[in-house]
Amino acid sequence: MPDSSAPSSVITVRVVYLARLRDAFASDGESLAVRGDAPTVGAAIAALRARGGAWADELAPGRAVRYAVNHEVAPAEASLRNGDELALLPPVTGG
Amino acid sequence: MPVRVQTADFDAGREIAALRSGDPRVGAVASFIGTVRDVNEASPVSAMTxxxxxxxxxxxxATIVAEARARFDILDALVIHRVGDLRPTDQIVLVAVTSAHRGDAFDACRFIMDYxxxxxxxxxxxxxxxxxxxxxxxxxxxTAAAQWERDR
Known part of the structure; x- marks a missing residue:
């Protein structure tokens, strides 16, 4: 039986900002703590969005941003583990 | 390596020669080269990164090339994509595909580019x-990529 007074679990993920998002956030990435017993990509994005400003604008629901976990495209429902690399990808324009 | 990301330019002739080198099963080579234009959405472009x-x-x-191999009857495939600073007329990307016959070579080349x-x-x-x-x-x-989903 878990001790209900224990703090909820926290994991740390490496977040990578690419292209337009790197410019918008003036950062190429950071270490981010994500709380919760079953942390997901969506929870990490919600934590970033809650900062307001460019974060709220660029990550607003409906904005075309894709996620990748450890170099594989992942949906918002995907779970995160400690040490994962979560990348935020604007729409791609290569070729 | 069937996939390369590099800052350096490429020599398509040399790459294609290497791709089909010594393989007598090859009867068709299809290739695509994308280059930098000097205009986009009606405004002049002087350079790009x-x-x-x-x-x-x-x-x-690599996943896209593997999917092309699974969908089409091809012998080999190569993708080279450049990164860094480029100017109008510079080469950006090369896709080359070998197969026994032209149909699969053309289709696989287009599929790889669309994806x-x-x-x-x-x-x-x-x-x-x-x-x-x-x-x-x-x-x-x-729309171009979605076409391949319908054609599965």
Whole structure:
């Protein structure tokens, strides 16, 4: 039986900002703590969005941003583990 | 390596010669080269910078080539994509495919390009008279890639 007074679990993920998002956030990435017993990509994005400003604008629901976990495209429902690399990808324009 | 991301230019003739070198089963080679234009959305472009996501980009390209191999009867395939600073007329990307017959070579080459445009993590930043801007994704590229889903 878990001790209900224990703090909820926290994991740390490496977040990578690419292209337009790197410019918008003036950062190429950071270490981010994500709380919760079953942390997901969506929870990490919600934590970033809650900062307001460019974060709220660029990550607003409906904005075309894709996620990748450890170099594989992942949906918002995907779970995160400690040490994962979560990348935020604007729409791609290569070729 | 069937997939390369590099700043250096490429010699398509040499790459294709190496791709089909000594393989007498090859009866068809299809290739595509994408180059930098000097205009986009009606404004002149003086230069561009291409960025990728090291690790994921190579993996995404390899997955696209593997899918082309599974869908088409091809012998080999090569993708070279440049990153860094490029100018109008510079080469950006080379896709080359070998097969016994032209149908699969053409189809696989087009398939790889269509998927690359919508799935491979590359981003273009253009320099114009008004400054720099990230290029917007085109709906027509999504439509081209979606065509292959319907054709499965």
């Amino acid at each position: 291409l960025e990728h996501y090291p690790g994921m980009t190579e993996k995404a390209l 690359l445009k919508t799935r491979a993590p590359f981003w273009k930043k253009e320099r114009t008279a008004d400054g720099t801007r990230w290029v917007d994704a085109r709906a027509s590229d999504e």
